[in-house]
Amino acid sequence: MNEVKIFCPATVANLSCGFDIIGLCLEGIGDEMVFRKKELPGVTITQITGADLPYETAKNVAGVAAQALVDHLQLDYGFEIEIHKKIKVGSGIGSSAASAAGAVYGINLLAGNPLTKKELVPFAMIGEAIASGSLHADNVAPALLGGFSLIRGYEPLDLINIESPSELYVVVIHPHIEVKTSEARAVLPEEVPLKSAITQWGNVAGLIAGLYTENYELIGRSVVDVIVEPARKNLIPHFEELKQSALQNGALNSGISGSGPSIFALCKGSQIANIVKNTFNKSGKEFYTSFDVHCSKVNNTGVIII
Amino acid sequence: MNEVKIFCPATVANLSCGFDIIGLCLEGIGDEMVFRKKELPGVTITQITGADLPYETAKNVAGVAAQALVDHLQLDYGFEIEIHKKIKVGSGIGSSAASAAGAVYGINLLAGNPLTKKELVPFAMIGEAIASGSLHADNVAPALLGGFSLIRGYEPLDLINIESPSELYVVVIHPHIEVKTSEARAVLPEEVPLKSAITQWGNVAGLIAGLYTENYELIGRSVVDVIVEPARKNLIPHFEELKQSALQNGALNSGISGSGPSIFALCKGSQIANIVKNTFNKSGKEFYTSFDVHCSKVNNTGVIII
Incomplete structure (x- = not known):
């Protein structure tokens, strides 16, 4: 295989x-990337569409992740990468993680699959860190593996992949506003009761x-954040109204996706998910100048060849 | 049924x-209780062996739990209870919880089983609270239900019962020293990083x-307490030496049982459990004037008729 095209999904961390x-991993929303082997060593980004991102390998999330893997595998040939962004940068649904996860998946495929998806996670983390400022895996792991990713700890990385119950849907509203990562970090308490x-x-x-027993009501009762959400919700205008509208319309629960500004709602079944989607669309028009709404099952597959 | 004898197991909370x-629930260590229906209403404690506990119903853990259930069921007859304590009071392996759990189980049996074991938990909690000073379920629930009990929250009580992996053993050493509940509480930090x-x-x-996937190594890596154990371990002389000896001899992990002074070690399989048991026995002789060591599988049954 000398060329491959892949789909790398968005995620909610x-x-x-x-x-x-x-x-967790989303279905039907993600970037596309194309990888080509080349004789000369090194990673070259040849095309970027959908976002204004650096072409220089060492400054590009996908470039850094790809290079980290190429170095590890000690390959004597190189790669060209095309990045077609569909996930908006700064949306809070793992845009940079998708690029990093896609990069290592594509390189690994063309190198003959020496590593498992799980083994690729640390290399994707290295790429994503140049965007997020720290090594973390709760976006790149579900982007690679699908389903839910539990990162028990980092020293060493202890990653548990959990398949999603089949009727679990996610509705995400992305208001086109900026939540600065620095501000989202600054509001976190250093100590908690x-x-x-x-x-x-x-x-x-x-x-x-709840995930292991497919107990949707238990999942709903449990997806409650008494520590970070109260500190961060004021950074997202109308967060509380949107959350309450999701709950009133049957969502299992709702919260901040990543560090915002996207807001997710978990739902059991497509019928309720569609009602919540319509509610988010209606409220979005009222509250924001511009926004997107996504609705899908949790994606149990992760990054794939297309 | 007018009379029943039961076994109510010790637990590690x-x-x-x-x-x-x-x-979690222990096997082979627990109290025995006998219940008899009587015509006159009310709960009477007729015999207590193995511990110096009050006979007055309103001051006895089993009496209070039993009365709470009798009141709820609006029974027009009464009960006599014999309590044969085998679990030492103040050991940190759920001595009072066993009495409370046993009381509601026995009364419920003689009343014709109107409630499930899970429905009995709140009544056992009421009894246990007079010993522990607060309503909590992480001893009474596993004593009733067996296996592992997860108390997600209390408002309302949200209790999830998880069966133990079949090869999971628990070794417990009970040094005969006193850890005052008030002191164990006083050292808890109010705020944590x-x-x-x-x-x-x-x-x-x-x-x-780890419990749902029967992944013993994951259970071992996870049974780590970075918050309470560092604060409480100095209340138990030689805690760290015992813990390290368990780990060096193959235990999955080790920690404080309840609020001490008992120390537990989780092990995979009887062979390792027996080695850890021997280690605890050897160290116990060196460190303490008096102590007990218990070794068994996790008990997946909970309280039973004998």
């Missing part, structure tokens, strides 16, 4: 109670139990 | 990362995932 440790931390780890435990 | 939310809280909820999530 910081899943409420699972702040910093749980992300032990009582709140216990509530949060009870909810995290409930969410994991 | 505050399971490291699962402080306040996860407990967000970073530690995230580590803890990653571990809790890993533990739940």
Whole structure:
């Protein structure tokens, strides 16, 4: 194989109670990337559409991730990469993670699949870090593996992939406003009450139990964030109104996607998901100059060849 | 049925990362209780062996739990209860919880089983609260239901029962020293660093995932408490040496049982469990004037008729 085209999906990280440790993969929304082997060593980005991103390999998320993997595999040939962004930069649904995950997946394919998807995660993390400023896996892991990714810890990386219950849908509204990462970080408390931390780890435990037992109501009761959401929600105008409208229309629960500004709602079944989608569309028109709404199942596959 | 004899097992609560939310049930160690219907209404404690506990119903954990259930069921007859304590009071393996769980189980049996074991939990909690000073379920729930109990939250009580992987053993050493509940509470931090809280909820999530997937190594990596154990371990002389000896001898992990002084070690398989048991026995002789060591599988049944 000398050329391959792939689809790398968007993701929702910081899943409420699972702040910093749980992300999920979206279906039907993602970037496309094309990879070509070339004789000369090195990684060259030959085309970028859909976003204004650097072509220089060392400054591009996909370039850095690809180069990290190429270095590891000690390949004596090189690659050309085309990046066709469909996920808006700064949307809070893993735009840079999709590029990083796609890059390592594409390179690995053309190199004859020496690594598993799970083994690719650390290289994607290196790429994504140049956009997010820190090494984290709760977007790149679900983008690669699909379903839910639990990152138990980082020293060393301990990643558990959990398949999504089949009727679990995600509705995401992306208001076209900017939430600065620095500001989203600045509002995080350095210390939290032990009582709140216990509530949060009870909810995290409930969410994991709900996923394994396909207990949608338990998932809904558990996707509650008593620590980060209260600190960050004021950075997203109309967050609370949108969340409440999702709940009133039957969503299992709702919260901030990544560090915002996107807001997600989890729903059981397509019927409720569509109602919540319509609600988000209606509210979006009222609240924002510009926005997108996405609605799909959780994607249990992750990045794929197209 | 007018008379029944039951066995109500000991339990390990505050399971490291699962402080306040996860407990497990032990096999082969527990109290025995006998219940007899009587014509006159009311609950009478007729015999207590193995511990110096009050006979007055309103001051006895079993009496209070039993009365709470009798009141709820609006029974027009009464009960006599014999309590034969085998679990030492103040050991940190759910002595009062066993009495409370046993009481509601026995009464419910003689009343014709109107409630499920899960429905009995709140009544057992009421009994146990007079010993522990607060309503909590992470001892009474596993004593009733067996396996692991996850208490997601209390408003309302949200209890998830998780069956133990079949090869999971628990070794417990109970040094005969007193850890005052008031002191164990006083050393708890009111606030914790967000970073530690995230580590803890990653571990809790890993533990739940490990239980559902029977991944013993993941369970071992996850049963780590970065918040409460560092604060409480100095209340138990030689805690760190015992923990390290368990780890060096192959235990999956080790921590404080309840609020101490008992120390538990989780092990995969009887062979390793027996080695850890021997290690605890050897160290116990060196460190303490008096102690007990218990070794068994996790008990997936909970309270039973004998």
